[in-house]
Amino acid sequence: MVAEVTEYLAGRGTVVDMTLGAGGHAEALLGAGVGRVIGIDRDPSALAMAGERLAAHGDRFRPVRARFSEVDEEVVGGPVDGVLFDLGVSSMQLDQADRGFSFRRDGPLDMRMGKSGRSAADIVATASVGELTRIFRDFGEERMAAKIARGIVAERTRGPIATTRQLARIVAEQKGRSREKIDPATRVFQALRMWINDEAGELEDALHWLPDLMRPGGVVVTLAYHSGEDRRIKQELRGRTQPSRRVHRLLPQRPPEGPWQELTRSVVIPSDEEIAANPRARSARLRAFRRRPL
Secondary structure: OHHHHHHHHOOOOEEEEOOOOOOHHHHHHHHOOOOEEEEEEOOHHHHHHHHHHOHHHHHHEEEEEOOHHHOOHHHHOOOEEEEEEEOOOOHHHHHOHHHOOOOOOOOEOOOOOOOOOOOHHHHHHHOOHHHHHHHHHHHHOOOOHHHHHHHHHHHHOOOOOOEHHHHHHHHHHHHOOOOOOOOOOHHHHHHHHHHHOOHHHHHHHHHHHHHHHEEEEEEEEEEEOOHHHHHHHHHHHHOOOOOOHHHHHHOOOOOOOOOEEEOOOOOEOOOHHHHHHOHHHOOOEEEEEEEOOO
């Protein structure tokens, strides 16, 4: 959804691309008159690739290795005019078999966006049925979470589950024939990736510092691919707390305004043409908000 992103952020002074990836959005923003783009990513290979891609833009582009929770005014050099969150895993990471993000490519079961912490192989080797069930249910919204978890624990007694193809096969065997239009392993892989990289916690931290980092009139654009993430963004940035039923009955009033004005009347989804050209965009949900005056 590059066109929609640039529509809201074109021409702004300093924009922070919080999920730099290979640099596609950053390149489009620089081409759309953004004065400077600061690209944040925890993945050193993404920073290297984007840095090479955007080298011709000189000091208009600055890459920074950091997690969402580590970003503040010192990291980005002061208040900014725009922020982009393109959440989830990048196409670049999916296409690299050795990163272990994709069930379509055989590789080590890793899924770490950085180089530290436990890998997906570590989790499926040690987590209990209950722990795996919770991960698949809460982060993947997988209806057959418990059955898949039991299948994984049974399988690992016969040997380690070390590759993406192994895990995808186990999930498919547990789910059997399905009418779903997505691969049987989609939600399990998504859940493991989100849990391993603490994506929910990192997003929560970012939503907390965001109002202080943005200049009045600045715009934040979010692209979410998980209903839970989209719901959390909507709740936090709409910033309206409903009064109790009793208060509402006795003294009707508008909920207090938060720091954000919603620019998208409803969630924006990809066109049929974009989905046909890039099937990975099918679940994207875009929202945009403007920072109100202080």
